[in-house]
Amino acid sequence: MTTTDHGPDGGFRSGFACFVGRPNAGKSTLTNALVGTKVAITSSKPQTTRHTIRGIVHRADGQLILVDTPGLHRPRTLLGQRLNDLVRETWSEVDVVGLCVPADQKVGPGDKFIAAELAKLPRRTPVIGIITKTDLVPQQQVAEQLLALQDVMDFADLIPVSAVDGFQVGALAELLVGKLPFGPPLYPDGELTDEPEATLVAELIREAALEGVRDELPHSIAVVVEEMKPREGRDDLIDVHAELFVERSSQKAIILGHRGERLKQVGTSARKHIEALLGTRIYLDLHVKIAKDWQRDPKQLRRLGF
Structure with a gap:
């Protein structure tokens, strides 16, 4: 465990952390577990996170702002390249990085590729090795995974966690906060994310659309919320057109x-999550449109928010 020495703000620390790892390494689920509410979308399909969604962890000793990046991968399209650029840009701006490796998969070339990229970071940025999904394997396997990960790079710390059963989630928060610079809170208490609501709503719709569809779809779905406003004459209903x-x-x-x-089904599932997010009833109007080969077209990428 890291001990915190006291700084100018009575020992209060604040700053940014991000989780990196192969697609599907459990980064978004871990973000949600730390923040205690659903801010980053999670899906069994890789590559679901497109936007840098920040989750904010408020603690007595510090404020941890989690930046959720897309998984780094070898890009095949212009969109892939933009996502990778976004990842590297994010890494260079945070105070601490957590490399997530799932307990139930061997440490592979993908993990080593990311570790090699992380090794290029300035020495002042500590990297913590995190074994995720420990609830899926016996303890012995977690121990072996920690040893395997230790060989990948020189970590500031190593820790096994499970976002599902809460194992060591608090300990991880403490570890991350301990690596932040001293300073006052950067966000007002009670705020959980600084993403505009429309972005979160679009992500929740996208998550619902990804559930249960065939593997060729994940990269090809984009959602734009055209309009979101309270229904006239009613303060208990918001109309969402997407x-x-x-x-x-x-x-x-x-x-x-x-x-x-x-x-x-997509509409029903998304509506439930959006109502939970906004704390009010919504009417969701969903339309499907074709934007031919949008992932390879700079003009369309801009229009769809990339």
Whole structure:
């Protein structure tokens, strides 16, 4: 455990941390567990996080702002390249980085590729090795994974956690806060994220659309919230109009499903999460549109918010 020495603000520390790792290493779930509410979207499909969503952990001894980045990967498209640039930009601006490696998968070339990139960071940025998903394997395997990870790079600390059963989540928060610079809180108490609500709403719709669809879709879905406003004459209902963009008509058919059944399910699931986020009832109006090959077209990427 890191001991905190007292600084100018009575020992209070504040700063930024980000989790990195292969797609699906449990970064977003860990962010949610630390913040205690759903801010980063989680999905069993890799590459679901597009926006740098910040979760804020308020503690008596510090304030930890978690920046959630897309998984770093070898890019195949312009979108892939932009996501990677975003990752590197984020790394250079945070105070501490956590490299997440799942307990149930061997430390592989993907992890080593990321560690090699992290090794290029200035020495002042500590990197913590985090074994995630420890609830999925026996203790012996967690120990072996820690040893395997230790060989990958020179970490400031190593810690096994499980976001699912809460194992060592508090200890991880303490470890991360201990690596932050001394200073006053950067966000008002009670705030959990600084993302505009429309961005979070779009992400929740995208998450619902990704559930249960075939593997060729994850990269091809973008969601734009066109309008979000209280219904006239009512203070208990918000109208949300959103458009779901795919690249081809075959993908549109997958999203719609037989007689539009699939899109209805997406709407129902997204509405539940959005209502929980906004704390009010919403009416969700969803349309599916085709934006041909948007991932390779700079103009369309800009229009869709990338």
